[in-house]
């Protein structure tokens with residue numbers, strides 16, 4: 043990585059998706075015998091470049107569909123960029139889409155162990171964190187229930203509790219906190235503040251200007267897959283509002 047103080051480096055990143063569209067009835071009749079689908083290329087991210095300093099808290103802002111979740115997934119190594127380079131240091135814990143990383147047919151307990159092992163913890167290490175994870179998530183009565191029966195709030199509680207207990211250097215949070223109730227959101231915000239004091243790095247997607255202002259010391263604003271602003275949070279929120 044170019045700078046010793048960076049934990050993430052994103053350079054020239056682009057992501058293309060192939061969109062399949064059904065042809066209209068008229069097109070199907072005219073093209074009888076050929077495929078019933080169009081394929082279009084769609085660039086969800088284009089030419090993205092920035093570094094994230096160790097210990098900083100960066101908000102990713104942008105309208106719906108601007109590419110925030112795709113960028114977090116690329117940074118988390120969950121999807122590959124079509125072009126460009128992503129470099130990361132240290133342990134990464136990602137709270138992305140609801141239920142991502144959980145196996146629906148496994149119980150909460152089994153998912154804690156599964157996630158622990160995916161994040162590089164030994165069984166013994168997960169044993170040590172287990173009670174504290176369940177206490178934080180407050181899912182004691184449901185820990186031996188298959189997670190497919192969890193409410194969305196319960197999913198997020200357990201996912202957040204796991205993510206913050208695996209000792210991550212970099213925490214990626216995509217909006218999911220919005221589904222927790224107000225008391226749990228406050229608890230998560232307190233935990234995030236504790237993380238910041240410990241010098242950990244956070245990349246945070248939120249549509250709440252208030253949350254971004256409280257949590258982040260820098261904002262990157264995306265529009266149609268491109269960075270249109272990179273600077274302080276106040277400027278980021280103004281740029282976001284101007285981009286609609």
Ligand SMILES: Nc1ncnc2c1ncn2[C@@H]1O[C@H](COP(=O)(O)OP(=O)(O)OP(=O)(O)O)[C@@H](O)[C@H]1O
Nearest residue numbers: 059060061086104105106107108109110111112113
């Ligand atoms: N797997 C995929 N296949 C095709 N297109 C996709 C895929 N994932 C995302 N996209 C498209 O890429 C664009 C960016 O999506 P993304 O989820 O990154 O946006 P976002 O900024 O996180 O939006 P939101 O605020 O609504 O969560 C959207 O147009 C979306 O439809």
